[in-house]
Amino acid sequence: MNRERACIVGAFEHPTRKAPDKSIAQLHAEVANGALADAGIAREDVDGYFCSADAPGMGPTSLVDYLNLKPRYVDSTDIGGASYLALVSHAARAIETGRCNVALITLAGRPRSEGMATGTAPRMRNPSQPDFQWEYPYGITNVNGYAMCAKRHMHEFGTTGEQLAWVKVAASHHAQHNPHAMLRKVLTVQDVLDSPMVADPLHRFDCCVISDGGGALVMTRPEIAKTLKRPVVRVIGAAETVKHQAGGDIDLTYSGAAMTGPLAFAEAGVRPQDIKYASIYDSFTITVLMQLEDLGFCRKGEGGRFVADGNLIAGVGKLPVNTDGGGLCNNHPANRGGMTKVIEAVRQLRGEAHPAVQVPDCDLALAHGTGGQLATRHGSATLILERA
Amino acid sequence: MSDIASKGTRSIPAPQVNPETEAFWKAAEEGRFLVRSCRACGRTHWYPRAVCPFCASEDTEWRAASGLGTVYSFSPVRQTSEPYVIAYVTLDEGATMLTNIVGCAPDDVRIGQRVSVLFHPSVDGPPVPVFRPHDGERP
Numbered sequence: 252m253n254r255e256r257a258c259i260v261g262a263f264e265h266p267t268r269k270a271p272d273k274s275i276a277q278l279h280a281e282v283a284n285g286a287l288a289d290a291g292i293a294r295e296d297v298d299g300y301f302c303s304a305d306a307p308g309m310g311p312t313s314l315v316d317y318l319n320l321k322p323r324y325v326d327s328t329d330i331g332g333a334s335y336l337a338l339v340s341h342a343a344r345a346i347e348t349g350r351c352n353v354a355l356i357t358l359a360g361r362p363r364s365e366g367m368a369t370g371t372a373p374r375m376r377n378p379s380q381p382d383f384q385w386e387y388p389y390g391i392t393n394v395n396g397y398a399m400c401a402k403r404h405m406h407e408f409g410t411t412g413e414q415l416a417w418v419k420v421a422a423s424h425h426a427q428h429n430p431h432a433m434l435r436k437v438l439t440v441q442d443v444l445d446s447p448m449v450a451d452p453l454h455r456f457d458c459c460v461i462s463d464g465g466g467a468l469v470m471t472r473p474e475i476a477k478t479l480k481r482p483v484v485r486v487i488g489a490a491e492t493v494k495h496q497a498g499g500d501i502d503l504t505y506s507g508a509a510m511t512g513p514l515a516f517a518e519a520g521v522r523p524q525d526i527k528y529a530s531i532y533d534s535f536t537i538t539v540l541m542q543l544e545d546l547g548f549c550r551k552g553e554g555g556r557f558v559a560d561g562n563l564i565a566g567v568g569k570l571p572v573n574t575d576g577g578g579l580c581n582n583h584p585a586n587r588g589g590m591t592k593v594i595e596a597v598r599q600l601r602g603e604a605h606p607a608v609q610v611p612d613c614d615l616a617l618a619h620g621t622g623g624q625l626a627t628r629h630g631s632a633t634l635i636l637e638r639a
Numbered sequence: 640m641s642d643i644a645s646k647g648t649r650s651i652p653a654p655q656v657n658p659e660t661e662a663f664w665k666a667a668e669e670g671r672f673l674v675r676s677c678r679a680c681g682r683t684h685w686y687p688r689a690v691c692p693f694c695a696s697e698d699t700e701w702r703a704a705s706g707l708g709t710v711y712s713f714s715p716v717r718q719t720s721e722p723y724v725i726a727y728v729t730l731d732e733g734a735t736m737l738t739n740i741v742g743c744a745p746d747d748v749r750i751g752q753r754v755s756v757l758f759h760p761s762v763d764g765p766p767v768p769v770f771r772p773h774d775g776e777r778p
Binding site for chain 1: 649651652653654655656657660682683684685686688691692693711712713714715716717718719723725726727729733734735736737738739745750761767769
């Protein structure tokens with residue numbers, strides 16, 4: 252498709268990881284200010300607003316009111332933590348078709364202050380949800396759902412707990428350089444294996460952090476982007492889907508990335524081996540391993556060998572992943588990791604990651620998100636981003 | 640078949656029954672395990688739906704299931720006051736369902752293990768189908 256690609260021109264990650272003294276709307280306003288200041292765009296110029304359905308209020312309405320915006324385009328798509336990658340894609344389409352010129356995307360939440368048992372307690376959802384009565388009684392939680400994926404992956408492909416632990420080890424190597432990261436201690440494989448078992452085979456350190464905070468992005472048309480002082484990042488490929496249980500034909504060994512990866516690569520006209528940096532959703536270590544396979548960075552079943560021995564560590568391995576420390580060590584604001592995935596990819600493409608983890612000449616990056624229950628019912632969204 | 644599963648399993652919250660699924664839970668109260676099958680394409684799906692998820696036919700019906708299946712995956716959950724084993728079981732009828740494994744030590748559950756259905760009471764609701772290691776007898 253021959254078209255002028257929409258650009259990301261502003262990105263901001265809230266420095267807080269615990270905000271008991273702030274409201275969620277206030278955090279949205281603060282990240283909006285941060286991203287607009289980063290872009291050098293006035294708030295009055297925002298004419299498209301994007302958030303997900305977790306934002307307080309009906310869709311985007313309460314936050315548009317609170318922020319006092321005047322949008323002519325709004326979207327509150329919710330596919331969990333993957334929403335923010337899908338919203339970048341939706342904002343790009345809206346910009347490219349003239350529905351808006353400047354899109355603002357915000358995320359904020361306070362699960363840490365509110366004491367949510369994010370991963371380990373069954374969550375009471377809408378009883379009209381058709382799957383609810385068939386799942387809630389059995390005590391399905393985030394962590395044991397992901398654990399069953401890991402168990403099956405181990406059974407079919409011989410993946411080991413040590414290999415999963417390498418994903419956390421890589422994140423910790425990156426997080427040591429991030430002053431805002433929740434877990435800055437460099438971990439070993441043994442540290443991960445020695446941490447308490449939460450849902451077999453996942454240990455505590457196989458899980459992401461629970462943090463307050465948020466982030467925001469500003470996107471615009473390329474001709475406006477050129478007038479700004481910041482490096483410009485183009486969205487050159489995007490795809491989204493929902494992976495599910497297929498009427499009972501359940502396969503826990505692959506995710507929606509198996510569909511969105513190839514679609515996004517085809518649109519961008521690039522291949523996995525061209526990618527210099529990847530932000531890979533890391534709610535749990537197994538999430539990363541499975542998505543890397545599905546996105547085509549290695550063959551199905553070889554994810555364990557691919558992530559081992561530091562292969563995801565910047566300056567050490569072949570594919571630097573989540574150089575901010577990711578959700579596993581840095582930040583997982585509002586239990587939704589998609590926003591920070593895009594933000595770190597933007598930093599890498601601008602050459603503004605921490606010098607210890609900056610990928611040399613990083614001109615092509617991928618960001619991918621998985622929101623919901625891995626392999627059984629989740630949103631999946633992939634972005635291919637290019638330095639303009 | 641509505642015997643109570645082994646002690647130590649967690650208390651199960653009541654399933655939220657709706658008009659589409661009422662017959663399933665009524666049968667469960669009588670100790671019968673049903674699946675939903677399609678008269679048009681012949682396939683059995685899970686979870687039960689009035690409209691076939693495979694061919695979209697509205698010509699579906701409840702059928703008595705064998706109650707036998709195989710563990711597809713599982714996870715023992717120990718960091719809780721009432722430890723339990725969550726699992727996906729592939730029914731002999733072909734569909735895979737979320738459930739709990741009871742009646743054995745969590746360390747004795749295996750992928751590929753044969754299991755059979757039994758019903759576990761829920762709190763103020765119909766009993767829910769769970770599975771235990773199959774000893775070769777009909778469930």
